[in-house]
Amino acid sequence: MTPLAVWALSLALGGNAPAAAPEVLDRVSFADQQVAYSGEQLVTTWEEKLPQAFWVHVQHDPAVGTRLVIRSAAGAHRQVVWHTPHHVLQYDARTRQGRVYRFSHGRVSRRTQVTWLQRNYFLTASPTQLLGRPALRLHLTPRHPGRPRADLRVDTETGVVLRSERISPDGRSRELATFVRFAVRPVGWMRPSRPPADLQLQREPPVRSVTLDEVAARWGRQPPEVWLPAGFYPMTPYLLEGSVVRRAYSDGLATLLVSIRPAVSPQPPAGSRPVHRTGGPVWVQSAGLRQVLYWTYAGWSFTLIGELGPEALLEVADRTGVQPAPTVLEALLRWLGHSLRLSDL
Amino acid sequence: MTHPSDRLSAYVDGTLSKGEAAEVAAHLAECAACRETVTDLRAVRQLVRAATVPDPPPELLPRLLRSVGTATPRPPGPVPWTLIAAGFTLAAVLLARVPFVPAAAPPLDELRAYGRLAARVPLVELGTASFVSTAQVEEEEAGR
Numbered sequence: 001m002t003p004l005a006v007w008a009l010s011l012a013l014g015g016n017a018p019a020a021a022p023e024v025l026d027r028v029s030f031a032d033q034q035v036a037y038s039g040e041q042l043v044t045t046w047e048e049k050l051p052q053a054f055w056v057h058v059q060h061d062p063a064v065g066t067r068l069v070i071r072s073a074a075g076a077h078r079q080v081v082w083h084t085p086h087h088v089l090q091y092d093a094r095t096r097q098g099r100v101y102r103f104s105h106g107r108v109s110r111r112t113q114v115t116w117l118q119r120n121y122f123l124t125a126s127p128t129q130l131l132g133r134p135a136l137r138l139h140l141t142p143r144h145p146g147r148p149r150a151d152l153r154v155d156t157e158t159g160v161v162l163r164s165e166r167i168s169p170d171g172r173s174r175e176l177a178t179f180v181r182f183a184v185r186p187v188g189w190m191r192p193s194r195p196p197a198d199l200q201l202q203r204e205p206p207v208r209s210v211t212l213d214e215v216a217a218r219w220g221r222q223p224p225e226v227w228l229p230a231g232f233y234p235m236t237p238y239l240l241e242g243s244v245v246r247r248a249y250s251d252g253l254a255t256l257l258v259s260i261r262p263a264v265s266p267q268p269p270a271g272s273r274p275v276h277r278t279g280g281p282v283w284v285q286s287a288g289l290r291q292v293l294y295w296t297y298a299g300w301s302f303t304l305i306g307e308l309g310p311e312a313l314l315e316v317a318d319r320t321g322v323q324p325a326p327t328v329l330e331a332l333l334r335w336l337g338h339s340l341r342l343s344d345l
Numbered sequence: 346m347t348h349p350s351d352r353l354s355a356y357v358d359g360t361l362s363k364g365e366a367a368e369v370a371a372h373l374a375e376c377a378a379c380r381e382t383v384t385d386l387r388a389v390r391q392l393v394r395a396a397t398v399p400d401p402p403p404e405l406l407p408r409l410l411r412s413v414g415t416a417t418p419r420p421p422g423p424v425p426w427t428l429i430a431a432g433f434t435l436a437a438v439l440l441a442r443v444p445f446v447p448a449a450a451p452p453l454d455e456l457r458a459y460g461r462l463a464a465r466v467p468l469v470e471l472g473t474a475s476f477v478s479t480a481q482v483e484e485e486e487a488g489r
Contacts, residue, residue: 083464088461088464101461107465113466235462235465235466236462241458244454246458248459248462248463250466252466253466253469255459255462255463255466255469257455257458257459257462257463259452259454259455259458265447267447267448267449268448268449269448269449269450269451269452270448270449270450270451271451285451285452287456290459292452292455292456294452303452303455305452305455305456305459329437
């Protein structure tokens with residue numbers, strides 16, 4: 001960060017703080033491309049007042065990527081994650097087994113995402129301190145119902161988020177990620193770092209960008225358009241992973257992921273509870289701050305994960321379309337038909 | 346000598362009073378013919394106990410019913426097709442109303458994909474996103 005930028009940011013913080021918030025957001029969104037750092041982060045989640053804590057050792061270098069060592073506070077489990085612009089590598093530190101994912105699709109620009117954020121959230125900013133460093137407290141309040149709230153503490157010098165707290169719309173679940181130790185490093189300091197050579201990595205199926213026409217050509221029909229809540233925009237193109245079509249959407253802060261598969265009858269995730277809607281059943285499962293929804297419609301199954309409240313996500317299902325669950329008799333007849341077709345072969 | 350012939354069966358069955366049983370027992374001590382009768386009665390009793398009771402012949406019930414002047418029942422045979430059809434109809438109606446929903450595994454692939462993609466949102470903490478896509482998921486897997 002140049003001295004001029006520090007001066008401008010300090011001037012903004014010292015003067016009209018709320019007016020400076022958009023500029024700070026801009027800086028936050030580009031910080032990981034400009035600043036190298038390391039530290040220890042405590043990640044805590046509360047679900048229905050049940051806390052779960054993880055220690056995360058963070059190393060970041062714009063020239064290399066981010067390396068995270070995630071340790072469960074309750075057990076000896078240790079996961080290592082490398083994020084680079086085109087790959088995500090995850091492995092278990094003890095067994096050395098893991099997975100590697102490759103991103104081949106483009107991404108929406110950071111500036112665009114900041115624009116979405118400003119459209120969908122009220123921002124207030126005030127100066128504060130964290131870890132002995134001057135910081136800016138950003139409070140994000142949603143303009144639409146059913147969205148999470150967020151409270152960020154941004155390091156004034158670097159624009160790195162030192163503390164991030166998200167609270168579910170009903171206030172019952174929250175996530176807190178806070179640095180307990182933070183140090184700025186010179187850019188390039190991680191260049192010698194490499195993932196260990198003895199890893200046994202499973203290469204996940206390549207993710208390919210596809211159009212809906214290509215999906216239709218593969219399965220003989222096109223999946224219905226997913227209805228989006230106000231202020232959500234596509235963050236990725238349609239992505240084909242094996243036999244799943246996925247697309248991520250964002251409102252600048254909250255993320256929605258829709259996974260679509262060809263399916264004749266529903267197979268809801270174990271542990272989910274059915275919610276009876278006008279069209280048919282939708283299965284809902286809570287995963288911390290996120291809700292997982294599952295339903296079927298027009299020969300496709302939809303799995304929706306998002307940080308929105310259950311009602312806001314159920315509206316997505318309702319407006320996209322929900323079909324009734326097949327009865328035992330229908331399933332039996334379908335099975336008989338399938339068996340007869342097989343016996344003809 | 347008066348033989349207690351009418352009480353010998355009750356004696357064998359053990360249904361006499363103590364006094365009567367003592368009188369019969371005193372008589373049996375002196376009368377070989379009555380002892381032989383008691384021996385026969387006991388043998389019959391043993392035989393009846395050991396014998397299996399055969400099922401009544403199928404024509405017995407109709408014959409008995411005819412003898413008491415009631416309507417003749419339908420002879421036993423295969424269950425009528427109307428009853429089978431009614432059973433199937435009832436089962437179909439019940440099945441037609443029962444939803445068929447087999448459960449699947451937890452959506453771990455979706456959570457992993459969510460974590461990877463959410464990490465690309467500028468204001469999302471990488472630690473939190475990775476927690477979603479790795480630690481939480483792997484813990485769940487380990488607990489299964």
